[in-house]
Amino acid sequence: MRASQIGRPRAFDAEAALEKAMTVFWAQGYEGASLTDLTEAMGISRKSLYAAYGNKEDLFRKALRRYEEGPGAYVAEALREPTAREVAAAFLAGAARSGTMPGLPAGCLGVQGALAAGGTGRTARDILAEWRAHGQALLRDRFRQAVQTGDLPDSADPEKIARYVMTIANGIAVQAAGGAACEDLQQVADATLRNWPPA
Template identity: 35%
Template sequence: MAGRPREFDKQQALRKAMRLFWEHGYEGTSMSALVSALGIASARIYAAFGSKQQLFEEAVALYESAEGGFADRALALPDIHQALTQMFEDAISTYTRADEPRGCLVVSAASGVAPDNLAVQQWLSGHRRQRTESIVERLRQAREQGQLPADTQVEALGHFYATFLHGISVQARDGVPAHDLREASRQALTLLPNTQG
């Protein structure tokens, strides 16, 4: 057994990598930083995950199933007003936590990249578009269920709320306090039509 490399916990390593990418972005996270944080040699990182990009994609999947999964959970709530209110509240709580990097990993990890990393940027862009589509679809469903007036422009409203959601991430990363983001969220939600009104 002499010389055999120590076993490592792949999920634990993935969580450490996720935090690094979340805090420093894709390009800002070097292989040497990953080696240091994960406590294993770069050759073992490549053996376990394939490449830095594949490690990043697995880290994003972990983020979306945990910290970043709040939007899917909120949008599953039966009432559209409750769903959007919860989505924004959870975004603000997640993006301004003192013990985690600020903002959203998917929004901030590759906003600007070198030409070699355009594929990463485009991959993340696809994830953000999926979020927009999920909000539009949830609004469409609410309109069909009579929770929103029949003439509600769900496409425009969905794009607005997705833009606002992604903007919360940018503002949180810039240090805007949670209280101010909650006030802005309350204003944004006044645009949601009410069938009683």
């Protein structure tokens, strides 16, 4: 049952297809994912892909947004924790978990989607670099707030702590992409938390 609309109805679920596109970009990277890979995984034709999402780059942006709201949602959730330590703990636990979920690609789309790129992937690489930088800025701002409320000492440097936490999250993503188990990555997160605040 859907809202009345004119024209031939779509023969596929746009959201379900986008979910498939997300996993293809996640597993194969922007440059490694061809239109053939994408359309086969999504179960639609090239024509439908262009009509529904735009070109390959547009699809990638949409897939990243879906990632951010799905597997990457732990970021926004972690920021809502009451203390800086709990923010960091939730953030790293989320990184470990979302990078090792059964039935989904290993690692993080934001890290491995286009870390190095040739001419065709440069825009995607820049989109992801900006995306990671934004996430780190959100962490820094949250840690700033923690200093202001006394949750972190005045001597704490939110910028450095945010970079430290993001570096470990990025490393966890690489480890996950290399096949590490969630339990092992959680132990890295735990070791990090035993040294809190880090600076």
